[in-house]
Amino acid sequence: MSRKRSPKRFLAQLVRDTARTLTPPTEPEAFLHAVCDTLSPQLDRPVRLKFVAFPPELDVSGVTFAKDDEYIVVVEDRAPGAHKFVIAGHEIGHIYYQTLDVHYPAGLPTAARRLLSQAEEDIPWERVAAMATRSPAAATAEAEWEAEECGLRLAAKFAKVVGPSAAPGRTTQDTLTDRLSSSLGNAGGL
Incomplete structure (x- = not known):
């Protein structure tokens, strides 16, 4: 995957x-799982997505674990649907820009x-x-902005397809692709 492409x-x-x-219609979490499935072959290892209720005292809502054989993107399960897109997109941005060390300066x-070596259940x-706590000194403003831009773009573009404005039962595969292409072609903002 080329890092030179814009988000x-x-x-x-x-x-x-x-x-x-x-x-279509597709539920938000199913759409995000499909995004990870689509992204996986472009990377050095597959991307797995988990939705988990984070501890209330934790000041993050998403994290990516870079294991030797996979990336695990963990997203706050209690976040509203559109916010899940921001969180997942942010973490995908860290994978895309290879700034996972922002989360783990010394590795996993x-x-x-x-804990992750145990059976899934x-x-x-x-x-x-x-x-998943991060050191403020380890996070660079540029890396966080790049990741956040991915999250915001993902949320803005996907919400019309799987959010409240999507018309369940009336969207076809062709109209879904057309709507996404049209929306992503809009240079007017995130």
Whole structure:
């Protein structure tokens, strides 16, 4: 995947490729899972998406764990649908720009690696998410802005397809692709 593509072009292609795999109407979480499935072959490892209720005291709503064999994007389950797009898009932005060290300056914590090595049904996701604290000194403004731009663009473009303005039952695959392409072609904003 080329880092030189702008987030707008990167997301435009990702959305077009994802839309081709869906049968409308699509629920927000299903759409985000499909985005990760579409993105995975473009990367050095697959992207898995989890929705988890983060501990209330945690000051983050999303985190990406870069394991040797996969990326795990964890998103706050209690966030509203549109905000889930922002969170997931932000984390995808960190993967795209290869700024995961913003989250883990020294690599994936040993305790997180140990917890994530368990069987899927045994992983204490709340504990794993609680390890997602970041050092303010480790986060660069540029890396956070790039990731946030991806999140905001993802939310703005996808909400019309899977959000309240989507017309369940009346959208076809062709109109879904046309709406996404038209929306992503709008240079007027996020």
